[in-house]
Amino acid sequence: MTKVSKGVSKGVSKGDKVRWQTSQGPTEGTVTRKVTATAKAGGHTAKATPADPQYEVKSARSGKKAIHKADALKKIG
Numbered sequence: 385m386t387k388v389s390k391g392v393s394k395g396v397s398k399g400d401k402v403r404w405q406t407s408q409g410p411t412e413g414t415v416t417r418k419v420t421a422t423a424k425a426g427g428h429t430a431k432a433t434p435a436d437p438q439y440e441v442k443s444a445r446s447g448k449k450a451i452h453k454a455d456a457l458k459k460i461g
Contacts, residue, residue: 416449
């Protein structure tokens with residue numbers, strides 16, 4: 385069974401394996417970058433700031449990218 389941390393408000397880095405919820409259920413993937421300004425991914429515009437960063441993730445299953453707040457991501461591994 386994969387070990388999952390409760391949530392990651394800090395400590396998420398490029399290359400980390402993470403899990404997040406989608407409308408289709410839990411999805412796993414990799415953090416591709418830290419977003420600290422307005423950015424788009426998957427039809428969503430993220431309004432991140434250096435004080436409140438968000439993270440671009442790439443789905444392991446579909447290869448699609450999305451941007452999520454840190455509290456929506458759970459580090460795995």
